[in-house]
Amino acid sequence: MKKTTIAYIVFFAVMALIPFVSNNLWITIATTFCIFSVVALSVDIVLGRAGMFDMGHAVFFGLGAYATAIMNVHFEMNILMAIQVAILLPAIVAIVISSPIVHLRGDYLLVATVGFNIVFVQMLRNNFLGLTGGDDGIFGVDAEALGLYLDDPMIVYFMAFTLLLLTLLVIRNLEKSKAGRALHYVQEDPIASESIGINTRFYRVFSFSLGAAIAGLAGFIFTIQYTAVSPSAFDFMTSVMFFAIVLVGGKASIPGILAGTFIMFVLPEVFKGFETYRYFVFGIAMIVSMVLRPQGIFPAKYGKLPKYVTEDK
Amino acid sequence: MDIFIQQIVNGLTIGSIFALVALGYTMVYGVMKLINFAHGDMVALSAYVGLVLYTQFVGSGMPQAFIIILVFLITALIIAAAGVILERLAYRPLRNAPRLSAVVSALGASMLIQNGIMLYWGPNILTFPIGIFPETSWVIFGATITFIQAFMLILTVVLMVSLTMFINFTKYGTAIRASSINQDAAKLMGINVNMVVTIIFIIGAVLGSVGGLFIGIYYRGIEFTLGWNYGLSAFIAAILGGIGNIPGSMVGGYLLGLFTALISGYVSSVWAEAFTYILLIVILIFRPTGILGERVAEKV
Numbered sequence: 309m310k311k312t313t314i315a316y317i318v319f320f321a322v323m324a325l326i327p328f329v330s331n332n333l334w335i336t337i338a339t340t341f342c343i344f345s346v347v348a349l350s351v352d353i354v355l356g357r358a359g360m361f362d363m364g365h366a367v368f369f370g371l372g373a374y375a376t377a378i379m380n381v382h383f384e385m386n387i388l389m390a391i392q393v394a395i396l397l398p399a400i401v402a403i404v405i406s407s408p409i410v411h412l413r414g415d416y417l418l419v420a421t422v423g424f425n426i427v428f429v430q431m432l433r434n435n436f437l438g439l440t441g442g443d444d445g446i447f448g449v450d451a452e453a454l455g456l457y458l459d460d461p462m463i464v465y466f467m468a469f470t471l472l473l474l475t476l477l478v479i480r481n482l483e484k485s486k487a488g489r490a491l492h493y494v495q496e497d498p499i500a501s502e503s504i505g506i507n508t509r510f511y512r513v514f515s516f517s518l519g520a521a522i523a524g525l526a527g528f529i530f531t532i533q534y535t536a537v538s539p540s541a542f543d544f545m546t547s548v549m550f551f552a553i554v555l556v557g558g559k560a561s562i563p564g565i566l567a568g569t570f571i572m573f574v575l576p577e578v579f580k581g582f583e584t585y586r587y588f589v590f591g592i593a594m595i596v597s598m599v600l601r602p603q604g605i606f607p608a609k610y611g612k613l614p615k616y617v618t619e620d621k
Numbered sequence: 622m623d624i625f626i627q628q629i630v631n632g633l634t635i636g637s638i639f640a641l642v643a644l645g646y647t648m649v650y651g652v653m654k655l656i657n658f659a660h661g662d663m664v665a666l667s668a669y670v671g672l673v674l675y676t677q678f679v680g681s682g683m684p685q686a687f688i689i690i691l692v693f694l695i696t697a698l699i700i701a702a703a704g705v706i707l708e709r710l711a712y713r714p715l716r717n718a719p720r721l722s723a724v725v726s727a728l729g730a731s732m733l734i735q736n737g738i739m740l741y742w743g744p745n746i747l748t749f750p751i752g753i754f755p756e757t758s759w760v761i762f763g764a765t766i767t768f769i770q771a772f773m774l775i776l777t778v779v780l781m782v783s784l785t786m787f788i789n790f791t792k793y794g795t796a797i798r799a800s801s802i803n804q805d806a807a808k809l810m811g812i813n814v815n816m817v818v819t820i821i822f823i824i825g826a827v828l829g830s831v832g833g834l835f836i837g838i839y840y841r842g843i844e845f846t847l848g849w850n851y852g853l854s855a856f857i858a859a860i861l862g863g864i865g866n867i868p869g870s871m872v873g874g875y876l877l878g879l880f881t882a883l884i885s886g887y888v889s890s891v892w893a894e895a896f897t898y899i900l901l902i903v904i905l906i907f908r909p910t911g912i913l914g915e916r917v918a919e920k921v
Contacts, residue, residue, distance in 0.1 A: 361721070408906045414720065415656055419860060420905045422853070423898035430895040544849075548728055555725045588736035594729025595711045602718035 315563075320473070327465050335461045337577045339533055342468035343526050344550075345569045346475045349562070350522035351550045353479070356559035356608075357488070358515035359495030361414050363544075363551045364421030367405075367428045368398040368520035370542030372527025374432065377446040377537045378439050388453045390528060398524030399517045406516035410509060425544045432539035445538030449531055464533045471529060475522055476562065482518075491515055549573075552590075556597050558604025567605060623763035628886040629879065634770045634839065636878020637777035641832035642855035643862070643870040644784065645825030651801035651865035652814075652821055654720070658727040659707060661852015662734035663700055663826055667833030668843045669742055671696045672749055679750070689753065696834060697827045704826030705819055713815070731848070739845040749841045773835050780828060781871050788867055793820060801865060854881070857901045863911025872912065 326338045347369050354362040372394035379390045409420045435442040451459040458464065482488040490511045493501035498508045531537050553572050557564030571593075576586045597605060642664055649657040671692050678688045711730045715723040758767040788794040799807040800817045808814055836851060837843050854877065862873025880900060885893040904911070 361724075409902070412905060412909055415650075415654075415864075416860075416905055416909050418656070418724070419856070420902050423901045423905075426853070427895045427898045427902075430892065430898075434891055434895075552725055552728060555721050559721075584740065585736075587732045588740060591729045591731070591733030591736060595726050595733070598718070598722045598726040598729070599711070599714045602715060602722035 319566075323469055323472075327462050332461045335465050336533075337574055339461070339465045339468045339529075340577065341569060341574050342465070342472045343530050343533070344573045345566055346468075346471050346526040347523050348550050348553045348557075348565045348569050349475050349479060350519040350526070352554045352560060352565055353482070353491075353519040353522070354515050355551065355554050356561075356565075357482070357495065358491045358512055360410065360512060360515070361418035362421050362516070362519070363418050363547050364423075364425035364428075365519065365523060365550055366542040366544070366546040367425050368402060368523040369527045369530070369546070370428060370432070370537075370539075371398040371401055371520075372524030373531045373537045373542070374440060374446070374527075375524070376528045376531040377449050380449050380451075380531075381446050382439060386453055387449070387451050387458060387532065391525070394524045394528035395521045398520040398527075402516040402520030403513055406513050407509075410512040410516070422544060422547070425542075425547050429539050429543045432542070440539075443539065445536060447536045449535040449537075451532045451535055458532050459535050464529065467532070468529050471525060478518075478522065479562065487511065487514065552594055556594060556604060558607045561604060561606045561608035564604050564606035564608070624886065626762050626764040628882045630764045630766055630770065631886075632879035632882030633875060634773055634878070635881060636858075636875035637773050638832045638835050638839070638851065638874075639855045639858040639877050640871045640874025641777060641780065641828045641835070642851060643858040643874045644781075644867065645829045646852075646856050647859040647862075647864055647867060647870040648797070648821040648825050650859070651867075652797065652804070652818060653712070653716075653723075655712065655723050656727060656856070657712075657825075658724070658852070659711070659730035659734055660825060660829060661850075661855065662731050662738070662848035663704060663707075664829045664833040664836070664851060664855075665843070665845060665848035666703065666734060666738060667696050667700045667830035668837040668847065669738055669747070670699050671830075671834045671837055672747060672843065675749070675753065685753075693831065693834060697830045700826045700830035700833075701823045704822040708818060708822045713818075735845055735848055742845065744845060746842045746844050749837045749843070751841075753838055769838055773839065776831065780831065784824070784828070784867070787824075793817075797821060854897065857897060860901065860911055861904060866911065869911055876912075 323338070323342075327335050330338075347365065350368075351362060351365045354360050354365070375393045375397050376387065376390040379385045379393060380387050405424055409417055412420060432440045432445070433443055440446070449459075451457060456463060458467070482491075490501070490506045493504075493506055494508050494511050502508050530541075549572055553568035554565060556571075557566070557568030572590065576583065582589070601607075642660070645660045645663075646657060649655060649660070674692045674695055675688065678691060681688075683691075707730055711726045712723060715726055754769050754772060756768070758765050759771075760766075788797060796807070796812045796817050797820065799810065799812055800814050804814055807817075832851070832855075836847060855874070858873040858877040859870045860873070861877055862869025862871070864870075877897070881893055881897060884896045888896065
C-alpha cells in the first residue's frame with residue numbers, strides 16, 4: 309500500500325509541475341490527457357465497477373460539452389453557468405435512458421448503448437431543434453468569466469487537472485463506501501446480491517448516472533479547451549476507444565486506465581507522423597494485449613483470498 | 622401505390638445484403654457467444670477484393686458471365702481464408718478468457734482491417750465500373766426490377782436455401798447446431814468444436830463476401846468505413862430475428878431492409894439511420910430475444 313501512495317504523490321507532483329516546465333503544446337497534450345482520463349475513469353465506473361457493457365459513453369461526454377456550448381453561444385450565458393447543467397443534464401439523461409435497458413444481458417446492453425450513441429450523433433449532425441449546428445458543430449464559445457479567459461492553456465490545464473483529482477477522490481470514496489461495495493457485488497453476481505438485499509436495478513442506474521455526471525463535467529472543460537464542439541468528437545468510435553482503454557488497462561484499475569489513456573490519446577499526439585497508422589496500430593495492439601493479458605495490463609487487485617476460495621473456480 | 626411497391630422491391634434488395642451479412646454475425650454468436658465486430662470489415666474487404674479482381678479480369682476476353690462467377694468464387698475463397706486466419710489469431714487464444722477480452726480483441730481486429738483497407742486502397746471512395754451486368758429491367762405491378770436486383774434476390778434465396786439444408790440435413794450442420802446449444806456436451810459427444818468454429822467462420826465469410834460484392838455492384842461506390850455502416854445494420858437485423866437463430870437472421874434482414882426503405886421513402890432519409898437504431902432499442906427493451914428467438918430462462 310505504501311508503494312502506491314508514493315507512486316500517486318510522484319504522479320501528481322509531476323502533473324502539477326508540467327505547465328511550469330514546458331511550452332503550450334505540451335500543456336495542451338497534458339490537458340487532453342487529464343480530460344480523457346476523467347472520461348475513461350467515468351466509463352470504468354459503469355463498465356469496470358458495475359460490470360455493464362457500456363459502449364455509448366460518448367453520449368454523456370457530448371451532452372456535457374454541447375450543453376456548455378449551447379448555453380454559452382445560443383443563450384449568451386456566462387460559461388460558468390453551464391457547470392451545473394453539464395453535470396445534471398447527462399446524469400438525468402443517463403437515468404432516463406439506462407432505466408429501461410439495465411436489465412439486459414451483457415451483449416444486448418452493449419448494442420443498446422451503441423444504438424443510443426448513434427442516435428445521439430445523428431441528432432447532432434441533423435441540427436436537432438436548430439441548436440446543435442449540424443456537421444460543423446458550434447464555434448465561438450466565449451470563455452471569459454470572473455475577469456479571466458478560461459481558455460488560456462494554463463487555466464484549462466489546471467481546471468482539467470483539478471477535475472482529474474476530484475474524479476480520483478470520488479472513485480476512492482466510492483470504493484470505500486456502501487455504494488461501491490454494492491456495485492462490486494452486483495458485478496460479481498446479480499442474483500446473489502439481490503438475495504442479500506441489494507437493489508441491483510437501483511445501483512446499476514446509479515452507476516450510469518454517476519459516470520454520466522463525471523463525463524459531462526469533462527465535456528464542459530473539453531468545450532472550454534477548444535472553444536468549439538463538433539459531432540465527430542463524440543461519435544461511436546470515441547466510445548469504442550474508451551471501452552478499449554478500460555479493458556486494455558484493466559477493469560477497476562486506476563493505474564491501468566491512466567496508462568491506457570496515455571497510450572491511446574497522448575502517444576499519437578507525440579508522434580504526429582504516425583497519425584494515419586494510428587488505428588491500424590491500435591487494432592494490432594488491442595488484439596496482442598488481450599491475447600497476452602486478458603485481464604488487462606494492470607489488473608486490479610482485491611487483496612489476497614484464502615486458497616480454498618480461489619482454487620474452486 | 623407504385624412508389625410503395627418500388628420501395629418494397631428496393632427494401633428486399635437491401636434486405637438481401639443485410640440478411641447475408643447478418644448470418645455471419647448470428648452463426649458466430651450462436652456458437653461462440655461473441656459479437657464478431659470484424660465481420661463487417663470482412664464484408665468491406667470483400668468489396669475491395671472483388672473490385673480488384675474484376676478490373677484484372679475484365680480485359681482478358683473471357684465471357685462476362687464467366688468473369689462474374691470467377692470474381693464471386695475467388696473473393697469468397699480469399700475472404701474465407703482471411704476469416705479462418707482472423708479466428709486463429711484473434712479469437713481462438715481468448716476462447717476461455719473473460720468475454721469482454723474477446724470483444725476488445727474483435728474491436729481491435731475490426732480497426733485493423735478497416736484501417737488496413739484505408740492504408741492500402743486510400744481513404745477515398747472507389748467505384749465499381751458500370752456494365753458488369755446487363756442494363757435490362759422489367760416492370761412488374763408498376764415497380765421496376767433491374768437485372769442486378771433480380772440477380773441479388775435470386776442468389777440470396779439460393780444461398781439461404783442451401784445454408785438451411787446444410788444446417789439441418791448434414792452431419793456438419795448437426796455438429797454446428799449441437800455446439801451452439803452446449804459446447805461442452807458437444808465435445809463429450811466427440812464433436813470437434815474447433816473444427817465447427819472454423820466451419821462457421823468459413824460459411825460466415827463466404828456469405829459476407831457475397832454481401833460485400835452486392836454492396837459494390839448495387840451501390841457502386843465503396844468506402845473503407847462501409848464495414849461499420851453495413852455491419853451494424855446487419856447486426857441489428859440479426860438481433861431483430863433473434864441472435865443465434867439462423868432463420869431469424871434471414872427474416873430479420875428482409876424486415877430491416879423493408880423498414881429502412883420505407884422510412885427513407887416516406888419519412889425522411891437523413892433520419893433513417895436514427896430510426897433504425899430507435900427500432901433496435903425498442904426491440905431490445907420489449908423483446909430482447911428477437912422476433913423468432915425463443916424466450917430462454919436466465920441461468921442461475
